[in-house]
Amino acid sequence: MFIRNAWYLAAWSDELGAAPLARRICNQPVVLYRDRQQGAVALEDRCCHRSAPLHLGRIVDAGLQCGYHGLVFDHTGRCVEIPAQVLIPDRARIRSYPVVEKDQLVWIWMGEADRADATKIIDYPYHDDRANWPHRHTVMHIKASYLLSLDNLLDMTHAAYVHGNTVGGGDPMSFIQAKEELTSRPDGLKLTRWLLDVDPPPTYVKAVGFKGRVDRWAEFNFVAPGSVLHWAGAVNVGQGAYENGNREGGFSIRTLNVLTPETEHSCFYFWSVAHGYRQDDPEATAQVFKAVAETFLEDKVMVEAQQLRLAEFGEAGLIGVANDRTRIQMRRTVDNLLAAEAQTTGT
């Protein structure tokens, strides 16, 4: 079961090129393409004639042409051409999904079209601010529910165990004993964590050359259904980052994480990492991307293994621990939105 009336990240802007793109979202087969008149468009990936997937077709002036028998659909999903046939029946149409492209991201609305409100989409100006925040992005396929990946993102204790050799380096207890602040909203939550006077992890040292201990922060802003905006960084101890807010210099990265359900048991993990240091050095971009990618591959192994067990045994008999509170708050947010939607549909 998915939240229907919500914006899901469907693709990176640069994934929409010369050929249509097939992507299953919330268990619906969708074809995305860049319409010559309308820009990014999302249609049902199934021709209404003989069910051929439209992603095997091609982009033409009037819209998207089926690769089997040449029917053409415009950006609204209406069939506007049937080869060698003058009359086009009115029911020759497929579903079209509202789409908004901004900040290098292509968002899709999977619910009722008249409720799609583009102002609800998160802002992420860093993607277009290459002077201050050079970045690199990708998308990973995860064979696990998007909720397990969200659990993973909003749960800090795993870093010391899953990422012991990468960003989780140093004393495990330092991670667990962070100063935390958690605030909730109807559509999400924000968690801020500080690790004061700790050893910087190897990747931080490699990036900016820390010589001593640091104050380290991490902010996680979850926006339902699937976004986690992450800002992490560290500056030298003594600069007053925690006490008076001076986070200048040092190490700082912004990671956008967006999980989009493919099926109940698989998802797409879109992420970008932008660095707020050595902005003129392409090597810095490459280094941070590589480090984060390694980390996320460690997470992927774990959540996919976890998914297999949950699919077989369910959640019966599981216990909660104190450090679950953020992910439990996230789950509650999602459940509330699902419940509200069920009620609306029921009316």
Place this chain on the structure above:
Amino acid sequence: MFIRNAWYLAAWSDELGAAPLARRICNQPVVLYRDRQQGAVALEDRCCHRSAPLHLGRIVDAGLQCGYHGLVFDHTGRCVEIPAQVLIPDRARIRSYPVVEKDQLVWIWMGEADRADATKIIDYPYHDDRANWPHRHTVMHIKASYLLSLDNLLDMTHAAYVHGNTVGGGDPMSFIQAKEELTSRPDGLKLTRWLLDVDPPPTYVKAVGFKGRVDRWAEFNFVAPGSVLHWAGAVNVGQGAYENGNREGGFSIRTLNVLTPETEHSCFYFWSVAHGYRQDDPEATAQVFKAVAETFLEDKVMVEAQQLRLAEFGEAGLIGVANDRTRIQMRRTVDNLLAAEAQTTGT
């Protein structure tokens, strides 16, 4: 659901060699082998002792020997030898299927044995007429219902879209605006199409060196349940091919297409292509085979993708178009035969 009382193509003659051949037909596991006394034989691929597949056995003088414990079955499916045992119980037998081998083809009858009438098998003398029709053949596995491949074969409009770079080259409209004649029989149909005064496709030009425009024909003779005998060719405009039947010279190929269901959602696509030009040139055989193989791989991609969508969503909401009439007539033929068979069985 398959037509049971029908001849299905089980194998090419040259597939029956030193070892038995396993092939699932109409969802029944069959083992084919060349019996030393009886020639081509088809048995249930399952020993009646411990269920070992007989295709792992070997051909012996008395028939086919199970590779597990050495039981031997003759061409009627009767067990004629149990190692170290004198008495052979009467129920030690497996199903045997009527088989006819002709024209390099091995046909199997999947229904009631006493209704198998070899005169109903199509004639295809070209396979043995190598002087006039040199040919090459193969079998492809398709992960789609045999009916989707038949749809594909009997539907001309797809050539311009699926095969735009191969035999479908030239003006798409020329394909759609062909002169067509369609005649029906209880066991099939015949479609004849003419494209007059058109540019020859690249493969035709490569084969015989056309310099100008051509008159082009294609005949499709569908014989239920799975055969489509195809004759296509082209001669220079002005020779009178359409008006007075002079199809001498120029380009001419005969393609035998036989679809045999493996399961409800997969099939075997047996095909041969024979060329009626440059008969002494092995390179011509190689060229035409390669060109047709490329075309059929394009079809395979499309019908397999179509099968996935149909398996998920069924046919609900689909529309028909004018150019569906031949494939719809084919489907009607198959449905009529299934209905007739259901009635006979019901009596």
Place this chain on the structure above:
Amino acid sequence: MFIRNAWYLAAWSDELGAAPLARRICNQPVVLYRDRQQGAVALEDRCCHRSAPLHLGRIVDAGLQCGYHGLVFDHTGRCVEIPAQVLIPDRARIRSYPVVEKDQLVWIWMGEADRADATKIIDYPYHDDRANWPHRHTVMHIKASYLLSLDNLLDMTHAAYVHGNTVGGGDPMSFIQAKEELTSRPDGLKLTRWLLDVDPPPTYVKAVGFKGRVDRWAEFNFVAPGSVLHWAGAVNVGQGAYENGNREGGFSIRTLNVLTPETEHSCFYFWSVAHGYRQDDPEATAQVFKAVAETFLEDKVMVEAQQLRLAEFGEAGLIGVANDRTRIQMRRTVDNLLAAEAQTTGT
């Protein structure tokens, strides 16, 4: 359905190294590891916190630590550490299985822990008697019920057909016409076979250089649920091996075969082969291991193919043959144990 109150072979001793080992046994996911205090330990392979498989974790002083959030379980399955949490709820525990390690083998008890009786485990001293019985061992994965592999081991007639080119060489009838003695016990059976005055198979000749015909024996001691202790050998005709028990010299191998169910349709086949000749020659060990491995791969092909047919068609319509008696006796033993267990559980 599996016999629950029984010892199953879970692993070779040398499989328990630095990292935990995941193995599904009787359809339960188990993690095996060598506890720093307790030696070999088997736990449910599923953390009671968020269901992460524990085989992704690591061995620590207190037991096994989950690789996701760091919970630690001791050898009884009790959680003894939750990071950053003082109180550990009593229900924070997972299932622990009785384990016994001996003769290089790690045995697991899948039933009620208080009924686990280590004296019921087979003795196999040859593994630790390297002076007289040098050996090599491995484990194969078989995509078939463990019962089909047991059938295979206790059925001699197949050797002439499945292994015609290896140990089954020579006259097929010699295999079938062996002198056999079969004795039964509640927990198993023992079959002894003699082939007198026969040609030695190629592998025997290669091993010890037989020049003429031999007397050949094979003993199979089946112990439910999954062990077959095999002793086979041959000496020159005339030495009196059969008549007066002189089996000195010649060729002699001991093969331990243990089948452990993974699922209803798959199993692990643990086996070792020890040779009682040329004990100082590592090449002899390598040769006999290679020969047996080739033989068992032939069996694997057959039982996996058989499994597919049985899964599709069941056992309906199958017939028995005279040479089935040993395997039928084995099946009866297993059925009796299952029935006894069902009765106990029912009480």
